[in-house]
Amino acid sequence: MSKLERRYRHLLRAYPPDYRHDRGDEIVGTYLDLAEPRRRWPSLADAADLVRGGLRQRLRAAGATDLIPGVRLAALLALTTAAFLAGFWTIVEQSPPPAEAGVPVLDPFVSTGIVAWLAWLVAAVLVLVAPGRPTWVAIAVAVVATVAVLLASPLAGLPRPPLLVLVPQAALGVLALAVDGHLPLPARALPIVAAAGGYVFGHGFYWDAYRWSAEQLLPATGAVLLGVAVLLAVGLAMRRDWRGGWAVVALLTPVGLLSVHILAGAVDGLGGAPRPTYPTLVGAALTVGLLGPALLPAAVALRRRIGRSNPGEPCPTCGTRR
Template identity: 50%
Template sequence: MSDLEGRYRLLLRLYPDDYRRVRGEEMLGTYLDLTPPGRRWPSAADAADLVAGAVRERLRAAGAGGLLPGVRLAAVLAFVTATALSGLWAGAEQIVDPADRSVPAVGPFVSVGIVVWSAWLLAGAVDALAPVRWTRLAIIVALLLTVAVVPVADLAGLPRPPLFHLVPQATLGLLALALPASRSRWHRTVPLVAALGAGLTAGPVLSGRGTWNYRFDDGGILLTYAGVALLVTAVLVAAVLSLRGETRGLWATLVLFAPVGLLGLYVLSAMARDLLGSGPSTFAVIAGTAAAVVVGATGSLGAAVATCRRAPTSVTALDPARAVAQPCPTCGR
């Protein structure tokens, strides 16, 4: 056995044993036939395909085959929310009255956050015009700027968006990386339309409220409203899809628990502060609340998968020999 074959076999061990007994040799032969001579290691694309296929098959064996389609649906809803918020905050960044310097400013804007929100708006524009791989690249750039703005602004002594806004934005962006490639042109324009609509309608109204800007308390409330809107949308979509016998909407709702909770982090941390009887929300209270949100969301998703494992519904999971009738998730045959 060559080194290349051994490494492919090692990757195939990620698949469930029953599935590997039925499909393993066929998949191995396909990969070896398509590999150029002289290669000793599987390509990055092949390794990614095998890992993704193994995850799909393990979820299918656990009766949670709808989880990955649910993640892709959640990614669409998360990206629309992220771009809409970026349009809102980009509009609110503008200082309508140049003579009003009651708050710190960076040129004609309230903070350096305009760079971050512009990057997310650009990601929405790329999604409407280019293939999904370019959208993912634009999202990665926006994510890097979202993270980098904190140390850069602090070192330069410039005003920046608070973590209440940046953390949920980054969480939505991470989930948006799972955007499906097979979306219609109309669907791909929705994030950009949502961003432009939020910026044109809400931005001027908010930025004209005297000394108000999105760094103050109102912004936390608006984020909570956005989280509630995202959750309600996910529940409605799940209800409609359930009527058609699809479970991906239910999984999408579970996946969105973490970003929805982080969108409400301002309110949740204030509630935790009141419960603990402490003063203003300290970093420890905020960090603890955020950790509780992530752990709770992850736990609920894990519990759902465990429940499916105890009561499998997949024919393949009940009878692995029937897997031959199913198309291979990697080669499609």
């Protein structure tokens, strides 16, 4: 066995064992036939293709074939939400405090956050006019810009938006990377419409709106996002389409991060006007950030167990009754 074949077989572990046993030799043989002479490592495209194929087969085996479409639906909702917030904060950034306030600014803007918000607006435009790879690249750039503002601004001694604003924006962006590249025009228009709505809504707010948004706007946005996702899930489920349920599960992490202020306030027992302590805020954010990503695989495992315990369901691969 050559080194290249051995490495392809390592990647083949992405597939379920039964599938590897039945078709593993055929799959590896196809990749070896197409590989360039003297190649020693699988190409990145081949590796990604094998991992994607293995994931699809594992989802079929678990009866969770709607997971990927559900994540794509969640990605569109996440991108729309991120665009709305970016539009709102773009107008806020254009209203710096007066000099006598003694608040550091990035003249003529409030903070370095303007870099991230403009990157998000570009992504919202591109999903409308250039779906697919240009959109994915723009979203990735926006996520990187958001993280850069978060990490680099303190090192450079420049003002930045609060952590409670930047962290959920980055989480929305990571999920938005899964947005479908073949959306119909009305769906592609949602992010730019939301961004315009946020920009209009932001008129009348000033530099101190960041604090207000962390305490009120973000939790309200998270509640609306979750409510829309649940309504979509119910509507789709009535047609025996489970994409919406998976979208709700995928959105729980960004919704939780948008609502960290409320969650931490509840932990501190401060009722309807929470003023949580900083350690409680950090603890709530870490809890959401650690538990949230584990929900999808847990839901897939649960779906697999339910499928095994229900012998009347059709096999997700061949369609025959068990």
